[in-house]
Amino acid sequence: IGKQNTKQQLIFCIANIAAGAVVCVESEIRGDVTIGPRTVVHPKARIIAEAGPIIIGEGNLIEEQALIINSYPENIMPDTEGVEPKTMTIGINNVFEVGCVSQALKIGDNNVIESKADLGKNVILTSGCIVGACCQVNTCEVIPENTVIYGSNCMRRVQTERPQPQTLQLDFLMKILPNYHHMKKTVKGTSTPVRN
Amino acid sequence: MASLLQPDRVLYLVHGEKKIRSPLSTLYFCRYCSELRSLECVSHEVDSHYCPSCLENMPSAEAKLKKNRCANCFDCPCCMHTLSTRATNIPAPLPDDPSKTTMKKAYYLACGFCRWTSRDVGMADKSVASGGWQEPDNPHTQRINKLIEYYQQLAQREKLERDRKKLARRRPYMPLAFSQHTIHVVEKYGLGTRLQRQRPGAPITSLAGLSLKEGEDQKEINIEPAQALDEVEPLPEDCYTRPINLPEVTSLRQRLLQPDFQPAGASQLHPKHKHLLIKRSLRCRKCEHNLSKPEFNPTSIKFKIQLVAECQVLLTLTNPVENITHVTLVGCEEGDPEDINSTAKVMVPTKELVLAGKDAAADYDELAEPQDFQDDPDVVAFRKSNKIGFFIKVVPQREEDGDVTVSFKIRHDFRNLAAPIRPSEEGDAPTEAIWLTHHVELSLGPIIA
Numbered sequence: 139i140g141k142q143n144t145k146q147q148l149i150f151c152i153a154n155i156a157a158g159a160v161v162c163v164e165s166e167i168r169g170d171v172t173i174g175p176r177t178v179v180h181p182k183a184r185i186i187a188e189a190g191p192i193i194i195g196e197g198n199l200i201e202e203q204a205l206i207i208n209s210y211p212e213n214i215m216p217d218t219e220g221v222e223p224k225t226m227t228i229g230i231n232n233v234f235e236v237g238c239v240s241q242a243l244k245i246g247d248n249n250v251i252e253s254k255a256d257l258g259k260n261v262i263l264t265s266g267c268i269v270g271a272c273c274q275v276n277t278c279e280v281i282p283e284n285t286v287i288y289g290s291n292c293m294r295r296v297q298t299e300r301p302q303p304q305t306l307q308l309d310f311l312m313k314i315l316p317n318y319h320h321m322k323k324t325v326k327g328t329s330t331p332v333r334n
Numbered sequence: 335m336a337s338l339l340q341p342d343r344v345l346y347l348v349h350g351e352k353k354i355r356s357p358l359s360t361l362y363f364c365r366y367c368s369e370l371r372s373l374e375c376v377s378h379e380v381d382s383h384y385c386p387s388c389l390e391n392m393p394s395a396e397a398k399l400k401k402n403r404c405a406n407c408f409d410c411p412c413c414m415h416t417l418s419t420r421a422t423n424i425p426a427p428l429p430d431d432p433s434k435t436t437m438k439k440a441y442y443l444a445c446g447f448c449r450w451t452s453r454d455v456g457m458a459d460k461s462v463a464s465g466g467w468q469e470p471d472n473p474h475t476q477r478i479n480k481l482i483e484y485y486q487q488l489a490q491r492e493k494l495e496r497d498r499k500k501l502a503r504r505r506p507y508m509p510l511a512f513s514q515h516t517i518h519v520v521e522k523y524g525l526g527t528r529l530q531r532q533r534p535g536a537p538i539t540s541l542a543g544l545s546l547k548e549g550e551d552q553k554e555i556n557i558e559p560a561q562a563l564d565e566v567e568p569l570p571e572d573c574y575t576r577p578i579n580l581p582e583v584t585s586l587r588q589r590l591l592q593p594d595f596q597p598a599g600a601s602q603l604h605p606k607h608k609h610l611l612i613k614r615s616l617r618c619r620k621c622e623h624n625l626s627k628p629e630f631n632p633t634s635i636k637f638k639i640q641l642v643a644e645c646q647v648l649l650t651l652t653n654p655v656e657n658i659t660h661v662t663l664v665g666c667e668e669g670d671p672e673d674i675n676s677t678a679k680v681m682v683p684t685k686e687l688v689l690a691g692k693d694a695a696a697d698y699d700e701l702a703e704p705q706d707f708q709d710d711p712d713v714v715a716f717r718k719s720n721k722i723g724f725f726i727k728v729v730p731q732r733e734e735d736g737d738v739t740v741s742f743k744i745r746h747d748f749r750n751l752a753a754p755i756r757p758s759e760e761g762d763a764p765t766e767a768i769w770l771t772h773h774v775e776l777s778l779g780p781i782i783a
Contacts, residue, residue: 289447
């Protein structure tokens with residue numbers, strides 16, 4: 139048990155932040171998290187890799203109080219042996235708006251998860267999906283491309299064009315955020331443990 | 335007073351055409367009749383039309399022409415939210431030199447809630463920010479207009495005949511202008527005024543709102559009767575076997591909001607102009623005084639006249655008026671016809687309770703003497719400026735899962751502060767107090783075992 143504890147503590151500190159990403163110090167990143175270039179993580183965002191690593195692509199925008207968590211399935215205790223860690227993959231140009239919760243293991247590109255939306259563990263988002271504000275999606279399915287989920291009853295419709303990548307917003311934030319917040323250190327090349 | 339979040343706990347009984355029980359916040363008080371009025375015992379009149387998104391005022395005649403729709407604003411056909419105009423830059427060839435391209439602004443409509451855009455139904459982007467959007471034409475418009483004209487003429491003829499009959503019955507000195515007045519009033523107000531209430535047996539009252547303008551020639555309009563077809567188009571062969579593309583199917587609500595097309599596919603859902611809202615004024619039916627009259631300006635939420643019950647009637651022992659008020663509570667007797675909802679017996683204090691007047695400056699006036707009311711501590715729990723808390727005993731009558739409801743009558747004195755119409759002959763006589771009795775029902779919540 140002692141060995142396991144030290145191993146977990148080591149994993150606790152690995153955060154692989156690529157060059158070009160802007161990650162504020164006030165954000166909470168725990169576990170094995172890889173963040174691609176041109177991604178902006180606002181303060182108070184939380185990315186928690188409990189049951190496995192999280193790989194986040196480039197050009198993503200993760201706003202305040204967003205929670206991206208790779209958690210254990212409900213019926214499995216954290217200390218059980220023999221549970222394989224599942225990787226959570228997040229593609230490029232996604233937007234996680236303020237206060238959203240995402241536990242989906244696979245998210246494609248160009249998706250928008252609006253404020254206070256809730257994605258369950260068994261959902262898989264493809265590309266161009268928009269999950270509306272306060273919508274809870276905890277079904278076990280693959281959401282087809284360009285789907286918009288909106289309304290209090292989570293109605294769905296398909297839109298003809300995917301949402302535009304937020305390049306303007308990303309550029310603006312990458313310029314302005316470092317003026318007001320300290321950033322986490324980025325890592326070039328191979329991963330090295332970083333002390334937060 | 336019942337709190338803002340639980341308005342239904344205290345109900346007042348209104349003696350109108352129907353007996354209505356509703357919380358005080360939804361009631362009005364006619365100070366000429368000295369009675370409570372609810373929304374069902376007042377007549378509602380349209381004051382003005384306005385668009386809820388651009389807040390543009392529209393005179394009633396123009397609103398009627400445009401079918402009560404705003405000219406500038408659109409509703410999303412998918413989620414009924416207001417559409418906003420967005421601009422993109424598209425390269426377009428210069429008019430002088432076709433080989434070079436310059437960025438021009440193109441506008442399209444987009445919904446912020448469900449992300450519908452006008453490009454989804456194939457509407458091309460417009461080059462002007464507003465006014466370029468056309469609603470698709472209804473193929474049946476011509477036939478419908480012709481039918482409307484024909485029936486307008488019919489209604490006009492019937493009205494003239496009816497007026498002629500009325501005149502023949504009346505005394506000869508009644509002027510002809512009466513019939514023109516009827517038409518004029520009906521045209522202006524439509525159904526709903528005192529002169530045009532629906533009487534059972536009156537023919538075609540729904541057409542009474544349509545009327546030709548005076549002076550128009552009476553052309554004979556003939557319409558062809560509709561033709562009944564024997565053969566109907568057959569259903570397509572794969573009607574049962576074709577897989578349904580669910581996102582393409584429109585919901586009933588989306589379909590019925592466009593009654594002229596009723597599209598079955600989402601790719602034919604065109605945006606509609608936004609519906610106008612009205613501001614209404616309320617009028618007491620007995621004394622014909624206005625109870626509530628809003629301001630004309632759509633951006634203003636104030637009222638020119640507002641006789642809301644909370645300002646005039648006693649709230650559960652908070653005194654809204656500035657005079658000292660005496661309140662007596664009387665329990666409902668056995669067999670009281672109004673006492674249908676109570677599930678518990680209540681014993682109210684028998685003595686008269688005195689409430690101080692409302693004094694807005696009382697909080698700031700340090701030199702004011704504390705008011706000295708001799709309060710019986712068994713009856714009065716606390717007293718604070720114009721509020722009083724008192725004890726009542728409740729005995730639930732049956733073991734129920736529902737709420738315990740008690741009812742009793744409040745009797746208080748009320749001084750009418752409206753200026754008297756007749757000048758008072760005695761000169762300095764103070765306004766007389768009248769005693770009002772209200773039947774109150776109080777919902778106390780469920781019994782905890």
